[in-house]
Amino acid sequence: MATQTKILTQHIDVPGIDTLAVYRQHGGYAAVEKALKTMSPDAVVEEVKKSGLRGRGGAGFPTGMKWSFIDRKSGNPRYLVCNADESEPGTFKDRYLMTRSPHSLIEGMIVSSFALEAHLSYIYIRGEMLATMRILEKAIVEAYAAGLLGKNILGSGYDLDLFVAPGGGAYICGEETALIESLEGKRGNPRNKPPFPAVKGLWQNPTVVNNVETIAATPWIINNGGEAYAAIGVGRSTGTKLISACGHINKPGVYEIELGVPVEEFIYSDQYCGGIWKGKKLKAVVAGGSSVPILPAQLITKTAAGENRLMTYESLAEGGFASGTMLGSGGFIVMDEDTCIVRNTHSFARFYHHESCGQCSPCREGTGWMEKVLHRIETGQGRMHDIDLLVDVAKKIEGNTICPLGDAAAWPVASAIRHFRDEFIWHIEHPQEATQPGAVYRGEAAIA
Amino acid sequence: MSAYSFSTEKVSEHAHFSDALLEKARVAIAKYPEGKQKSAVLEILHDVQNEFGWVSVTAMDRVAELLSIQPIEVYEVASFYTMFNLEPTGKYVLEVCRTGPCQLRGAEELITYLEHKTGAHHGHPSPDGRFTVKPVECLAACGMAPCLQVRLKQLDGDYKYYENLDEPTVDRLIAEEWI
Ligand SMILES: Cc1cc2nc3c(=O)[nH]c(=O)nc-3n(C[C@H](O)[C@H](O)[C@H](O)COP(=O)(O)O)c2cc1C
Ligand code: SF4
Numbered sequence: 001m002a003t004q005t006k007i008l009t010q011h012i013d014v015p016g017i018d019t020l021a022v023y024r025q026h027g028g029y030a031a032v033e034k035a036l037k038t039m040s041p042d043a044v045v046e047e048v049k050k051s052g053l054r055g056r057g058g059a060g061f062p063t064g065m066k067w068s069f070i071d072r073k074s075g076n077p078r079y080l081v082c083n084a085d086e087s088e089p090g091t092f093k094d095r096y097l098m099t100r101s102p103h104s105l106i107e108g109m110i111v112s113s114f115a116l117e118a119h120l121s122y123i124y125i126r127g128e129m130l131a132t133m134r135i136l137e138k139a140i141v142e143a144y145a146a147g148l149l150g151k152n153i154l155g156s157g158y159d160l161d162l163f164v165a166p167g168g169g170a171y172i173c174g175e176e177t178a179l180i181e182s183l184e185g186k187r188g189n190p191r192n193k194p195p196f197p198a199v200k201g202l203w204q205n206p207t208v209v210n211n212v213e214t215i216a217a218t219p220w221i222i223n224n225g226g227e228a229y230a231a232i233g234v235g236r237s238t239g240t241k242l243i244s245a246c247g248h249i250n251k252p253g254v255y256e257i258e259l260g261v262p263v264e265e266f267i268y269s270d271q272y273c274g275g276i277w278k279g280k281k282l283k284a285v286v287a288g289g290s291s292v293p294i295l296p297a298q299l300i301t302k303t304a305a306g307e308n309r310l311m312t313y314e315s316l317a318e319g320g321f322a323s324g325t326m327l328g329s330g331g332f333i334v335m336d337e338d339t340c341i342v343r344n345t346h347s348f349a350r351f352y353h354h355e356s357c358g359q360c361s362p363c364r365e366g367t368g369w370m371e372k373v374l375h376r377i378e379t380g381q382g383r384m385h386d387i388d389l390l391v392d393v394a395k396k397i398e399g400n401t402i403c404p405l406g407d408a409a410a411w412p413v414a415s416a417i418r419h420f421r422d423e424f425i426w427h428i429e430h431p432q433e434a435t436q437p438g439a440v441y442r443g444e445a446a447i448a
Numbered sequence: 449m450s451a452y453s454f455s456t457e458k459v460s461e462h463a464h465f466s467d468a469l470l471e472k473a474r475v476a477i478a479k480y481p482e483g484k485q486k487s488a489v490l491e492i493l494h495d496v497q498n499e500f501g502w503v504s505v506t507a508m509d510r511v512a513e514l515l516s517i518q519p520i521e522v523y524e525v526a527s528f529y530t531m532f533n534l535e536p537t538g539k540y541v542l543e544v545c546r547t548g549p550c551q552l553r554g555a556e557e558l559i560t561y562l563e564h565k566t567g568a569h570h571g572h573p574s575p576d577g578r579f580t581v582k583p584v585e586c587l588a589a590c591g592m593a594p595c596l597q598v599r600l601k602q603l604d605g606d607y608k609y610y611e612n613l614d615e616p617t618v619d620r621l622i623a624e625e626w627i
């Protein structure tokens with residue numbers, strides 16, 4: 001097995017890496033020196049474009065391109081906001097990175113803010129991570145004291161102020177326009193787009209919102225060059241990605257992989273998940289956080305065409321929604337043969353209903369309806385037409401809402417029925433058996 | 449979207465903010481440009497909850513005053529975000545993750561066990577006033593499931609995560625740490 005390049009986690013186990021001194025001993029802040037003293041903001045953007053880095057928050061949008069959309073003509077102040085809201089079920093990589101190595105994010109914020117010519121930037125962190133916020137704030141104080149933040153950073157003439165702002169418990173604030181509303185001190189109701197944040201974002205000024213992991217990758221790109229980053233990975237999936245693996249595996253945790261590792265290797269190799277726990281068999285995987293379609297075991301390791309699936313944006317999406325899924329946030333949720341798919345789908349539906357901001361009726365009503373129907377099926381009161389009813393409700397939410405939470409709520413339900421319809425039917429036909437504690441359908445999962 | 453209980457009772461001792469709380473509010477407000485002080489509302493609400501244990505209407509009115517905004521602008525924010533408790537709670541609020549990945553590794557059983565051990569059912573404080581068990585959504589600790597977080601006075605009001613929980617650990621925490 002080839003050793004994998006580590007970009008984000010190379011020094012994460014070094015004792016004291018959360019302090020400026022130790023972080024610097026391991027090459028920390030070299031990218032700030034290089035970018036601010038020897039490069040123009042445009043040159044930094046170019047390097048990130050060359051790297052092929054794509055947003056690690058879930059959508060995978062090319063970062064350099066996003067940066068080039070920011071309005072530099074209006075003369076209004078520009079802001080960089082780091083999305084540290086990490087609330088997508090199955091995702092726990094940003095908390096890990098920020099808590100263990102806060103300076104990785106701060107260095108990235110300086111380099112990225114410089115590229116955008118922003119002089120005021122924020123890290124918006126979910127309220128549940130107040131302890132991590134203290135760690136970041138301590139590191140920020142150190143950075144100010146060392147002249148890495150504030151006025152005239154390292155004598156370069158560039159000024160930047162950086163603050164951390166907490167949320168208050170709301171998944172929807174991970175959506176970038178809801179995040180901006182929240183940062184303005186309001187309820188997290190997503191905005192209609194356009195205008196996009198790059199034109200009118202925080203306080204109606206040009207704003208870029210990027211995920212923690214995206215921003216933390218930029219110092220390496222500046223130090224080593226965009227081409228070196230692009231040389232890692234496969235095709236348009238360049239560089240490394242943090243995958244947070246959880247569920248029924250032997251070794252849950254955060255793994256930094258070079259994009260392109262075969263899914264099968266990721267699940268079974270001791271270097272990563274270490275196989276399914278208790279010697280059981282794999283039943284299903286949700287590969288990129290709860291919002292992406294679930295896939296049964298046969299389709300997660302191989303595509304419908306029989307090719308090996310790789311941990312890349314493209315390979316996981318192979319087959320579209322009929323037989324594929326998405327890399328998403330990298331929240332890799334593994335389910336063993338004893339998992340009840342109806343129960344799991346109900347749990348996700350309850351989550352989206354709870355987290356819907358309530359602005360659009362298809363999402364507000366539809367998520368509640370799906371939760372109710374799934375609860376009915378799970379508790380043995382389902383009716384056969386409930387299955388098509390769920391498909392219908394999901395279809396009516398999808399694409400008809402202000403923000404993508406509606407889609408994110410629809411996909412898990414639609415895909416569970418697509419791939420595990422037999423199991424839903426069994427629940428409805430055998431209410432007594434299905435509601436016994438620990439009851440699980442053992443038949444063959446139907447594959448569309 | 450969910451409805452949370454909201455106490456409208458005035459609580460006279462929440463009208464006065466300590467110097468430490470006012471200083472925290474000042475620091476929070478200073479993070480934002482002139483005229484954008486409203487942005488500090490969430491951080492200040494966390495500090496208020498830390499000071500008084502929950503967020504009363506009286507305290508929210510005082511926050512509105514500090515930020516020069518209307519009281520309704522504070523109420524609508526406080527009621528949107530699930531971390532703010534808008535009525536009195538037990539001394540320790542156990543925010544237990546109930547979402548899918550944690551459910552796969554025993555979250556529901558943990559919630560039942562916690563309710564049973566503490567006597568705090570359905571979000572209400574336990575009869576001895578020590579606990580509230582509050583099921584919450586994914587805490588970004590799914591690999592260390594099941595898990596919960598608690599705000600601890602011992603940590604100056606910071607939240608502490610407890611991960612990979614099992615029944616003996618919960619027993620020990622109840623006996624020794626959450627007292
Ligand atoms: C409902 C919803 C929740 C989201 N949650 C997060 C999140 O917790 N963290 C994150 O980085 N992006 C999240 N996103 C994606 C953001 O809207 C945005 O695309 C991302 O922060 C952009 O950063 P990136 O380009 O670096 O990925 C969410 C999107 C939606 C629709
Ligand atoms: S889709 Fe749902 S979460 Fe998004 S704006 Fe509409 S109601 Fe709110």
Ligand code: FES
Nearest residue numbers: 545550587589590
């Ligand atoms: S599902 Fe419980 S922490 Fe993520």
